[in-house]
Amino acid sequence: NAGVTQTPKFRVLKTGQSMTLLCAQDMNHEYMYWYRQDPGMGLRLIHYSVGEGTTAKGEVPDGYNVSRLKKQNFLLGLESAAPSQTSVYFCASSYLRPNTGELFFGEGSRLTVL
Amino acid sequence: AQKVTQAQTEISVVEKEDVTLDCVYETRDTTYYLFWYKQPPSGELVFLIRRNSFDEQNEISGRYSWNFQKSTSSFNFTITASQVVDSAVYFCALIDPNSGYSTLTFGKGTMLLVSP
Numbered sequence: 406n407a408g409v410t411q412t413p414k415f416r417v418l419k420t421g422q423s424m425t426l427l428c429a430q431d432m433n434h435e436y437m438y439w440y441r442q443d444p445g446m447g448l449r450l451i452h453y454s455v456g457e458g459t460t461a462k463g464e465v466p467d468g469y470n471v472s473r474l475k476k477q478n479f480l481l482g483l484e485s486a487a488p489s490q491t492s493v494y495f496c497a498s499s500y501l502r503p504n505t506g507e508l509f510f511g512e513g514s515r516l517t518v519l
Numbered sequence: 520a521q522k523v524t525q526a527q528t529e530i531s532v533v534e535k536e537d538v539t540l541d542c543v544y545e546t547r548d549t550t551y552y553l554f555w556y557k558q559p560p561s562g563e564l565v566f567l568i569r570r571n572s573f574d575e576q577n578e579i580s581g582r583y584s585w586n587f588q589k590s591t592s593s594f595n596f597t598i599t600a601s602q603v604v605d606s607a608v609y610f611c612a613l614i615d616p617n618s619g620y621s622t623l624t625f626g627k628g629t630m631l632l633v634s635p
Binding site: 436438445446450453463495497504507508512513 | 554
């Protein structure tokens with residue numbers, strides 16, 4: 406069972422470069438999320454999606470864009486990377502709202518912006 | 520506004536000790552849900568428990584137990600007879616009604632180090 410898969414696992418960017426993180430889930434989940442984890446800050450929600458074709462902003466959306474063109478994929482884009490976006494990014498998914506089902510997380514993607 | 524506070528940044532114990540991880544939450548809603556997740560060194564977060572605001576019964580699962588007290592807005596997590604494999608970062612989380620109960624607000628986490 407693949408569950409939630411994130412690619413790439415590691416990436417180093419220079420300031421101003423762009424990149425896309427891909428999250429894929431094979432559990433037919435409706436809800437998908439992108440979080441970032443920084444030391445001393447815990448997990449903060451960037452964007453989320455409650456279904457194919459829908460996206461919404463989370464707590465820290467600035468500098469990121471997302472797309473959910475297919476139900477199984479949730480893409481996180483950085484158009485012009487900044488050092489402040491150095492972080493570990495986690496994708497998660499759930500079949501239903503979290504009050505009825507658990508979130509399944511990917512292994513994380515470590516991004517460094519120089 | 521919603522808030523989850525995990526005041527303990529890091530806890531170190533010796534194997535077989537009992538340890539309690541604190542979680543204090545703030546919410547204006549009468550219906551809410553609380554969660555605990557574990558993040559082992561491998562990095563992937565793992566769901567441990569979900570509790571709704573109407574169920575104040577304590578829960579026990581093996582060496583894990585949870586104490587939910589609405590009077591003090593706390594949802595504490597106790598590991599009995601800790602083991603090295605319990606070493607991880609533990610996150611408490613609260614569901615966010617402002618997102619239609621679609622998202623979670625996480626605390627900053629408590630790193631638990633269990634030494635042999």
